[in-house]
Amino acid sequence: MPxxxxxxxxxxxxxxxxxxxxxxxxxxxxxxxxxxxxxAAPHFIYQSQAWLEGRLDxxxxxxxxxxxxxxxxxxxxxxVRCEGRLQxxxxxxxxxxxxxxxxxLPFVALHGYQFNDTSFGVIVGALAxxxxxxxxxxxxxxxxxxxxxxxNIALALILAFGTLFFYCAIRGEVWFSAEVMGVAFTxxxxxxxxxxxxxxxxxxxxxxxxxxRTPLLFTGLFFVLEALCPEPGSRLEQLKSLGRNWKPAxxxxxxxxxxxxxxxxxxxxxxFYRFGSLGExxxxxxxxxxxxxxxxxxxxxxxxxxxxxLEAAFLKLPRISLEPLKLSxxxxxxxxxxTLPLLVFLxxxxxxxxxxxxxxxxxxxxxxxxxxxxxxxxxxxxxxFSLDYTPYLLLLFAIxxxxxxxxxxxxxxxxxxxxxFWGAVAFRGYTELVRNW
Numbered sequence: 001m002p003x004x005x006x007x008x009x010x011x012x013x014x015x016x017x018x019x020x021x022x023x024x025x026x027x028x029x030x031x032x033x034x035x036x037x038x039x040a041a042p043h044f045i046y047q048s049q050a051w052l053e054g055r056l057d058x059x060x061x062x063x064x065x066x067x068x069x070x071x072x073x074x075x076x077x078x079x080v081r082c083e084g085r086l087q088x089x090x091x092x093x094x095x096x097x098x099x100x101x102x103x104x105l106p107f108v109a110l111h112g113y114q115f116n117d118t119s120f121g122v123i124v125g126a127l128a129x130x131x132x133x134x135x136x137x138x139x140x141x142x143x144x145x146x147x148x149x150x151x152n153i154a155l156a157l158i159l160a161f162g163t164l165f166f167y168c169a170i171r172g173e174v175w176f177s178a179e180v181m182g183v184a185f186t187x188x189x190x191x192x193x194x195x196x197x198x199x200x201x202x203x204x205x206x207x208x209x210x211x212x213r214t215p216l217l218f219t220g221l222f223f224v225l226e227a228l229c230p231e232p233g234s235r236l237e238q239l240k241s242l243g244r245n246w247k248p249a250x251x252x253x254x255x256x257x258x259x260x261x262x263x264x265x266x267x268x269x270x271x272f273y274r275f276g277s278l279g280e281x282x283x284x285x286x287x288x289x290x291x292x293x294x295x296x297x298x299x300x301x302x303x304x305x306x307x308x309x310l311e312a313a314f315l316k317l318p319r320i321s322l323e324p325l326k327l328s329x330x331x332x333x334x335x336x337x338x339t340l341p342l343l344v345f346l347x348x349x350x351x352x353x354x355x356x357x358x359x360x361x362x363x364x365x366x367x368x369x370x371x372x373x374x375x376x377x378x379x380x381x382x383x384x385f386s387l388d389y390t391p392y393l394l395l396l397f398a399i400x401x402x403x404x405x406x407x408x409x410x411x412x413x414x415x416x417x418x419x420x421f422w423g424a425v426a427f428r429g430y431t432e433l434v435r436n437w
Contacts, residue, residue: 015137015153016130023160024126030424031170034118039172040431041067042117047094047101048108056273058092062113067430068174068289070095070282072275079276081285081292093274095282096174098267099211100181118172125169125180129160131187132391136398138191144355145398154404155394159183162416163390164339164382167423173430175377179387182213186391189219194355196227196252203259210260211267214281215388218365220260222392225358227252232354294374301372308332312376313383329426331379338419339382340390341412342397350401359396363389379430381423 010017028035038045042064050058063069070093071082082090094101103124108115133156139145140152147155159165165183168176185208192202202223209216227249229238242249268278275282283300286292298304312333319328336343349356370385377384402409 013134015149016134019133019153019156020126020130022157023129024122026161027122027125027166027169028119030166031118031122034171034431035122036116037118038114038116039118040065041173041175042113042115043068043094043096043174044098044101044104044177045108045113045115045117047098048105048115049113051101051105052109056093056270058094060086060090060092063092066287068095069093069287070275070285071287072285079285082287091274092287093282093285094174095286096178097211097214097281098270099208099263100178103181116172117177118170121169121172121177121180124177124184125160125165128165128169128180128184128187129156131184132156132159132394135187135191135391135395139194139355139395139398142194144194144353146401147398151404152398155398158342158413158416159391159394162340162342162413162420163394164384164387164420164423165390166420167381167427168384168387170424171427171429171431176384176429178212179384182209182216182388183391185209185212186216186219186388190222190391190395193223193226195230196223196249196256197230199223199227199252199255200259203256203261204263206256207260207263207267211263213388215366215369215385218369219362219389219392220256221365222358222362223256224253225361227256229358235357291374298374300374301369302374303372305372305374309371309373309376313371313386316383327422329381329423331381332376333378333380334382334419334423336383336386339416339423340386340393341415341419342409343393344412345402345409346393346396346400349396349399351399353399355395355399359392359399363392363396366392381427382420 046058046063050056058069071086072079072091072093073082073087074089104115104117104120107120133152136145136147136152136155137149140147165180169180185205189202189205189209192198192205196202206220206223209219228242229235231238271280272278275285284295286295294305314335314337316330316333316335318334318338319330320326321328366389367386370388373385404410404413
């Protein structure tokens with residue numbers, strides 16, 4: 001009987017399985033020697049192991065480096081960032097949302113501090129590609145897109161190899177692992193949020209996504225819009241009808257909040273215990289970090305950061321030197337017009353179906369906080385924070401009516417794959433600089 005169940009499941013999801021295998025093989029190949037080794041920034045592993053040892057803070061004597069860890073010192077009853085000479089009473093924590101550590105927990109229980117976050121990230125990346133195809137297939141089945149199976153396969157492969165996802169998924173490292181896992185949870189959240197048809201599950205996956213990548217908190221707008229206006233036709237009329245019958249929408253939003261609450265409350269309590277604030281994940285407590293001066297002067301978010309983030313996202317170009325002939329990138333960013341050329345076609349869609357504005361508004365609320373953030377994402381190949389909303393951008397293309405056979409579209413896809421192939425091969429980040437891999 002189990003064999004028959006497996007055979008039926010494989011038959012139903014054979015495309016997803018094939019995409020997973022193809023993505024895994026390609027990503028593992030480009031990961032190269034990294035695939036067999038733990039990355040130089042395995043922060044989530046250390047957090048998982050600390051939990052298994054029954055402690056919420058980390059043992060500073062075991063930390064592999066001092067890059068992007070939070071250090072908290074108690075001064076006159078107030079929790080402040082560690083400065084100057086370290087003290088034995090200082091407490092060390094991972095300065096990132098903790099859900100990736102939850103996902104890694106059973107594997108760290110088996111392998112301890114030696115768990116390989118790089119190969120794990122490749123597996124999660126391959127799974128995210130399959131989940132994105134599953135989301136596209138679901139939208140086609142529901143009549144939200146007119147894409148056929150082959151087009152959906154192509155779009156899933158574009159996510160894998162024609163966006164910044166490519167280089168992020170092959171590296172491990174705390175910064176990129178979170179981005180890739182955030183894409184996987186975004187696919188699960190969006191599938192359950194469409195038409196608000198599974199509000200509790202949407203809430204659960206939304207909380208997982210948010211506790212992986214904080215900017216994904218703002219994508220909760222997508223569910224709210226779907227709960228308020230789930231049907232084709234005039235959105236204004238649907239909003240007017242809420243005055244007469246608001247209970248179904250309110251019930252869905254309530255169930256969504258119910259699904260998101262358990263993890264959200266646990267994370268808030270964890271944040272308060274560590275940093276004295278319900279919404280603080282640790283960035284204000286970076287130990288000896290280059291960004292501390294900006295954070296102290298203007299905070300984590302400020303208008304002053306907008307110009308440099310806009311430059312990193314849209315204006316940074318490759319650098320070409322002639323003597324010797326060399327092509328290089330700026331580690332602060334690279335224009336999205338090169339790393340995601342399909343973006344151009346989103347500005348001139350051929351169709352504007354029901355999901356057009358919900359998706360655009362979701363992209364906007366998710367992207368704007370990052371443009372006011374104190375860090376561009378350095379070091380990176382391309383503006384990596386855009387990966388938080390890249391699935392929504394590709395969904396916009398899926399519903400936008402442009403044919404994948406259009407020559408201009410094909411040229412944009414080819415350019416995106418070429419540029420991101422370059423990123424997968426050429427990007428030298430913390431792993432290479434620290435371990436010279």
